[in-house]
Amino acid sequence: MTLALRPNARRLVAIVILLPLYFLSRLPTLSGEERGQLASKFSFERVELFEEPESEHRSVRPVHPAFEHIAGWISSLGAAVALNDIDHDGLADDVVWVDARTDQVYVGPVPGTGADYEPFTLLPVDLDPTVAPMGCVPADMNEDGRTDILVYFWGRPPIAYLRRADSSILDASGFVAHDIAPADEIWNTNAVTFADLDGDGHLDLFIGNYFADGTRVLDDSADDGAELQRSMSRACNGGRNRFLLWDQATSGERPSVRYRILPEQTSCGSWTLAVGAADLDGDMLPELYVANDFGPDELFHNRSTPGSLDLVPVLGRRDWTTPRSKVLGRDSYKGMGVDFADVNDDGWLDIYVSNITTEYGLQESQFLFVSTGQIEDFAAGRAPYTDESEPLGLSRSSWAWDSRLVDLDNDGALEALQGVGFMTGEINRWPELHEAAMGNDQLLALAGFWHHMLPGDDLSGRASNPFHVRASDGRFYDLARDIGLELRDCTRAIATGDVDGDGDLDLVLGNQWQSAVLLRNETTAAGRFLGLHVLIDDENPVREGEPVRVTSGHPGAGYLARSAVGAAVRVHLPGGAVRSAQVDGGTGHSGVCSPDLHFGLADSDPDIPLRVELDWRDTHGALHHTQVELTPGWHTVTLTHDRERGE
Secondary structure, three states: OOOOOOHHHHHHHHHHHHHHHHHHHOOOOOOHHHHHHHHOOOOEEEEEOOOOOHHHOOOOOOOOHHHHHHHHHHOOOOOEEEEEOOOOOOOOOEEEEEEOOOOEEEEEEOOOOOOOOOOEEOOOOOOOOOOEEEEEEEEOOOOOOOOEEEEEEEOOOOEEEEEOOOOOOOOHHHEEEEEOOOOOOOOEEEEEEEEOOOOOOOOEEEEEEOOOOOOOOOOOOOOOOOOOOOOOOOOOEOOOOEEEEEEEEEOOOOOEEEEEEEEOOOOOEOOEEEEEEEOOOOOOOOEEEEEEOOOOOEEEEEOOEOOEOOEEEEEEOOOOOOOHHHOOOOOOOOOOEEEEEOOOOOOOOEEEEEOEEEOOOEEOOOEEEEEOOOHHHHHHOEEOEEEOOOOOOOOOOOEEEEEEEEOOOOOOOOEEEEEEOOEOEEEEOHHHHHHHHOOOHHHHOOHHHOOOOOOEEEEEOOOOOOEEEEOOOOOEEEOHHHHOOOOOOOEEEEEEEOOOOOOOOEEEEEEOOOOOEEEEEOOOOOOEEEEEEEEEOOOOOOOOOOOEEEEEOOOOOOOOOEEOOOOEEEEEOOOOOEEEEEOOOOOEOOEEOOOOEEEEEEOOOOOOOEEEEEEEEOOOOOEEEEEEEEOOEEEEEEEOOOOOOOO
16 A cells, blocks of 8 residues: 655655754854853954065966966965074074065064064075975974974975074074985975984984976976876875985084985875874874875874884774765875864874865865774774764864964863965856866866966955864854954964963964964963973983973073974873873974973962973983973973983
């Protein structure tokens, strides 16, 4: 017997079925009262960094003839910023930034911090016009206690600008340009990080490349072939990534550093846009997360020994409710940024990854891979992470680049920030991009089949950088408009650091074809904090049997010490919660945060010391563990090392 329903009954059945689905699909909302309370906690002053004359600015680069009609697309990268203590006055009040408008790298004091040197340019004026800087990472590469600057490019391998020991004046003459790879090779680099990958106590380099090696992307007179990606999700024709293991270094008037260059660990050139290194399993060997534009992101479990690199790719576990595209290491999205932080205070770092989620454009997903705590899974080749971005409210934003998890009001809860936007113009090019993306992969690599994308065209160019704040229901909500930070700058890079030493973190944004911007944190309701300069001092080592030397406050002007990249710190709070962080060597897309560690403590008693655990490797790779008691505020922690110890 067939059950026949009248039209009105059928409509009623449809409504009964669709209504629950409608309500289930609606995103949670935040009450106006709580939204106002959360927004009132934040205040920022916007300051543009040093401007060059407008006549020197441009908004597109000369490109390979095959790419001329999509020059806007090809010219969409290159803005970068980094915060560090370049002048060694004890504060992260120096900024290095790449301005795509002039293809120049600038070094200068953060405006308003009172530094006593003039901004200067780092690159020579006669740099090959087919070469353009894409990013910069400050680090002490030759271990002499002075901060050097690595600059990476499209069109050649990176250059190390090493600080001269005989120069007391901070200007371009105080740095020596040093090639770390054969200068005649053509690399197109978009991601670099420093980390002690093999556990020998010295900083190695991971270099992530984009276009295939040898591609003369910025040579408008080239007469050879040039390819785009052969797939939007499984392209393997990008540049080869490199691992550079630290070998030896010298200081003095002509400083140098030498690396052993190793091939990448996989056979697929994956169009890398971002990279992050952090110890995710507690053995003090950093794992490596590689965010790829046109292929699955990769997480490598580190099983290396000194002098021998062994990085094993691991994959997330998929269950029947999880699409493959949201499983770590199996995704098909456009990985463009990465950051590490412990979002749930369980002692294990989680991973925040940027992709593309543009309304009426491309709906992928931002990722927040939360650790399950089952660290033993690494040994079996499994990544112990699940994507919690949707239930936590972080799965949707826009065309996103750098992502940051950071506590800006010192209340102990992290805020989630992203730089978003691609091309700003008047003509919406999403229909053309959809048509190209839906075409045959055999044609996708051929630039001639792409529609024009030139200055004046728009792809998510008017999106606002999200400022996600965690509410009482545990979800993150975008409060950028409520805070007065509805910035539409096509931001690529976000760097964080306490530039004025007042205990709250400030932000510097690197914007494509626009000035870099300082967002000075003027939050008046900030809680207490614990700030740590974690250093290795080669000139004044701690005494034998004394694992660390702790002094209150900043290290002071003129100190010579290097950041202890890779050192892990756990802060035990009175209520039993544990806050974890590690000294970073350059995680992200093109923003590099200060290596100082910062922990928000809310209303903790300023007179009650906190138990702080530290783990690190010395200059011979030996592991150390100790704990100290510290009250809130800034402290300088100098770690044990022993250059004279025999192997």
